Amino acid sequence: MKIAVVYHSGYGHTAEQAKAVARGAQSVSGAEVTMIPVAEDIAWDAIDAADAVIFGAPTYMGSASAPFKKFMDESSKRWMERKWANKIAGGFTNSASQSGDKLNTLVSMAIFAAQHGMIWVGVDLLPGNNNSKGSVEDLNRLGSSLGAMAQSNADEGPDKGPIASDLKTAEHLGKRVAETAARFK
Amino acid sequence: MKIAVVYHSGYGHTAEQAKAVARGAQSVSGAEVTMIPVAEDIAWDAIDAADAVIFGAPTYMGSASAPFKKFMDESSKRWMERKWANKIAGGFTNSASQSGDKLNTLVSMAIFAAQHGMIWVGVDLLPGNNNSKGSVEDLNRLGSSLGAMAQSNADEGPDKGPIASDLKTAEHLGKRVAETAARFK
Amino acid sequence: MKIAVVYHSGYGHTAEQAKAVARGAQSVSGAEVTMIPVAEDIAWDAIDAADAVIFGAPTYMGSASAPFKKFMDESSKRWMERKWANKIAGGFTNSASQSGDKLNTLVSMAIFAAQHGMIWVGVDLLPGNNNSKGSVEDLNRLGSSLGAMAQSNADEGPDKGPIASDLKTAEHLGKRVAETAARFK
Amino acid sequence: MKIAVVYHSGYGHTAEQAKAVARGAQSVSGAEVTMIPVAEDIAWDAIDAADAVIFGAPTYMGSASAPFKKFMDESSKRWMERKWANKIAGGFTNSASQSGDKLNTLVSMAIFAAQHGMIWVGVDLLPGNNNSKGSVEDLNRLGSSLGAMAQSNADEGPDKGPIASDLKTAEHLGKRVAETAARFK
Numbered sequence: 001m002k003i004a005v006v007y008h009s010g011y012g013h014t015a016e017q018a019k020a021v022a023r024g025a026q027s028v029s030g031a032e033v034t035m036i037p038v039a040e041d042i043a044w045d046a047i048d049a050a051d052a053v054i055f056g057a058p059t060y061m062g063s064a065s066a067p068f069k070k071f072m073d074e075s076s077k078r079w080m081e082r083k084w085a086n087k088i089a090g091g092f093t094n095s096a097s098q099s100g101d102k103l104n105t106l107v108s109m110a111i112f113a114a115q116h117g118m119i120w121v122g123v124d125l126l127p128g129n130n131n132s133k134g135s136v137e138d139l140n141r142l143g144s145s146l147g148a149m150a151q152s153n154a155d156e157g158p159d160k161g162p163i164a165s166d167l168k169t170a171e172h173l174g175k176r177v178a179e180t181a182a183r184f185k
Numbered sequence: 186m187k188i189a190v191v192y193h194s195g196y197g198h199t200a201e202q203a204k205a206v207a208r209g210a211q212s213v214s215g216a217e218v219t220m221i222p223v224a225e226d227i228a229w230d231a232i233d234a235a236d237a238v239i240f241g242a243p244t245y246m247g248s249a250s251a252p253f254k255k256f257m258d259e260s261s262k263r264w265m266e267r268k269w270a271n272k273i274a275g276g277f278t279n280s281a282s283q284s285g286d287k288l289n290t291l292v293s294m295a296i297f298a299a300q301h302g303m304i305w306v307g308v309d310l311l312p313g314n315n316n317s318k319g320s321v322e323d324l325n326r327l328g329s330s331l332g333a334m335a336q337s338n339a340d341e342g343p344d345k346g347p348i349a350s351d352l353k354t355a356e357h358l359g360k361r362v363a364e365t366a367a368r369f370k
Numbered sequence: 371m372k373i374a375v376v377y378h379s380g381y382g383h384t385a386e387q388a389k390a391v392a393r394g395a396q397s398v399s400g401a402e403v404t405m406i407p408v409a410e411d412i413a414w415d416a417i418d419a420a421d422a423v424i425f426g427a428p429t430y431m432g433s434a435s436a437p438f439k440k441f442m443d444e445s446s447k448r449w450m451e452r453k454w455a456n457k458i459a460g461g462f463t464n465s466a467s468q469s470g471d472k473l474n475t476l477v478s479m480a481i482f483a484a485q486h487g488m489i490w491v492g493v494d495l496l497p498g499n500n501n502s503k504g505s506v507e508d509l510n511r512l513g514s515s516l517g518a519m520a521q522s523n524a525d526e527g528p529d530k531g532p533i534a535s536d537l538k539t540a541e542h543l544g545k546r547v548a549e550t551a552a553r554f555k
Numbered sequence: 556m557k558i559a560v561v562y563h564s565g566y567g568h569t570a571e572q573a574k575a576v577a578r579g580a581q582s583v584s585g586a587e588v589t590m591i592p593v594a595e596d597i598a599w600d601a602i603d604a605a606d607a608v609i610f611g612a613p614t615y616m617g618s619a620s621a622p623f624k625k626f627m628d629e630s631s632k633r634w635m636e637r638k639w640a641n642k643i644a645g646g647f648t649n650s651a652s653q654s655g656d657k658l659n660t661l662v663s664m665a666i667f668a669a670q671h672g673m674i675w676v677g678v679d680l681l682p683g684n685n686n687s688k689g690s691v692e693d694l695n696r697l698g699s700s701l702g703a704m705a706q707s708n709a710d711e712g713p714d715k716g717p718i719a720s721d722l723k724t725a726e727h728l729g730k731r732v733a734e735t736a737a738r739f740k
Contacts, residue, residue: 101514
């Protein structure tokens with residue numbers, strides 16, 4: 001079972017989140033995970049061959065970063081040919097704001113996946129840090145459902161953020177997408 | 186394999202769309218389809234027992250109609266208990282505008298399904314009526330991906346709208362959700 | 371200059387946020403603020419007479435609460451008559467999650483306002499709590515732009531949440547909408 | 556009063572829509588309109604100097620085209636400096652689908668404008684072509700509110716599409732944004 005993690009990272013934070021997603025996917029028996037950064041020559045064949053594809057990008061100015069959008073636009077030939085139909089899909093995003101407009105990035109990814117005829121899998125986690133006993137160390141501390149959200153401070157590098165809870169949430173998404181792909185296959 | 190079509194219809198147009206979705210689902214071998222109108226006492230047990238749930242509502246003032254939203258809110262106990270996790274889900278909407286804000290209704294349904302841990306299936310159809318040889322009789326004539334869209338004239342009853350192409354698109358969605366549920370099961 | 375704050379509150383948290391919005395609006399010279407809870411008989415005339423309308427609702431299951439949606443649907447006669455065209459509008463929402471799907475509620479409110487021909491004013495604040503020196507006490511600590519977001523713990527009453535920073539952010543929105551209405555008038 | 560029309564066009568259809576928006580804006584007394592294509596060196600100073608900015612892009616794969624997204628991302632320095640705060644803003648988009656995911660592009664533009672502290676103006680038109688006497692020649696034939704939508708056939712050049720009604724709708728948006736900017740100034 002092949003899982004592709006297709007992502008863009010501007011400063012390294014989203015790359016850390018992507019690695020966590022990959023770790024989670026890899027933890028599922030039989031999973032073979034490929035990291036596909038869109039800033040380089042895109043490994044289209046690896047995406048075409050995947051059973052599941054997990055999309056990731058930072059949220060810049062309210063939506064997925066331009067390099068990731070370029071990848072989305074360039075996938076239109078595959079869209080026309082329905083090459084990715086029925087693959088399992090998921091998404092993740094990172095930004096400096098706690099909430100900000102991260103949801104808009106995830107919505108655009110889910111719409112994009114639907115255009116390709118893909119099947120969308122969210123995080124399937126109740127929200128964390130939403131009660132008096134909660135903390136930023138809770139799994140799904142930002143309370144996202146459609147995909148995995150992470151937050152990284154604007155003045156700190158990827159060695160400091162996303163924090164452990166966000167990476168665990170990303171791992172959870174990777175594992176869940178891989179498990180769903182296994183079940184579906 | 187059990188499929189629930191959970192819907193609200195204000196004037197009967199969305200009910201026609203719901204029936205078409207149900208016909209499509211029913212066409213899949215082994216499918217047992219239940220229609221669940223939210224305006225009546227909601228058959229929660231039937232939803233809980235379903236392998237797949239297809240949500241439908243008219244788009245009123247830019248989002249799903251209030252009676253459907255009431256159903257969404259009332260599902261929160263089940264959300265807390267993760268009762269619907271891993272069910273297959275899909276959505277459809279009707280309004281008088283050709284595009285209007287129907288997409289916002291489908292987005293809200295997909296987010297709602299993700300909150301419940303459901304797995305979202307779109308229409309998987311290229312857009313119709315998007316070229317010089319196209320017509321309103323094309324399948325997916327409105328070009329939607331996340332769910333099925335239909336358009337019904339504001340001054341005509343459900344005997345006239347949604348038109349045949351929109352009903353066929355709805356049937357396609359029902360069939361696709363049922364097939365995906367079968368494969369997933 | 372008349373400002374209407376039209377809101378629903380399920381457990382009192384959004385009502386606190388609404389009061390803060392009203393305080394902010396009231397702080398502008400010449401402003402006359404009316405609170406209009408949608409759970410009671412709606413004061414439609416007061417909305418019709420307003421120069422600006424600020425919409426508020428909790429985010430339940432990914433979008434504005436059903437009672438607020440009911441208000442939205444019931445405004446359709448006014449939509450048809452273009453009664454609210456060119457009024458200034460803004461929006462706010464509260465939920466237990468830090469981010470959750472609050473953005474979807476604000477998007478639906480902005481679309482709703484656009485249907486009415488209203489002019490949409492956001493918070494106009496850089497994000498708070500997005501760097502190593504930030505804290506939950508920062509103004510706009512959730513980093514929202516389209517409208518004001520607040521977070522209240524699921525296990526605490528409106529005496530504890532939204533916290534002070536969220537109420538100040540709500541005040542800021544109220545003030546900004548009123549100032550914009552004054553300038554526009 | 557200065558109006559900037561900032562747009563990307565892949566094949567010329569959105570450029571036609573942009574010209575129509577500009578014509579509408581220019582028709583308002585005192586308006587001075589500048590066309591700013593983002594594919595070339597961006598005239599940032601002209602945007603900074605504008606009283607109103609109207610954003611336009613084709614919808615590709617469910618959201619604004621990558622070249623337009625690049626412009627959005629590159630505006631982040633101005634966002635930080637709040638250079639565009641309180642400018643009037645509006646948006647438009649074109650794609651081959653009748654509805655498709657055009658709304659998602661407009662939502663992302665409205666969120667983007669809100670990040671900049673801009674004030675959003677929609678089309679303020681009831682939907683056209685939504686009843687038995689309607690036709691594709693109606694103003695606002697696609698029934699959009701948040702911004703202007705246009706549809707152009709995938710197999711025809713910009714000499715054929717967007718059709719006249721969509722261009723008139725675009726003109727209407729340009730005029731409305733300029734009138735609002737005049738009133739606000």
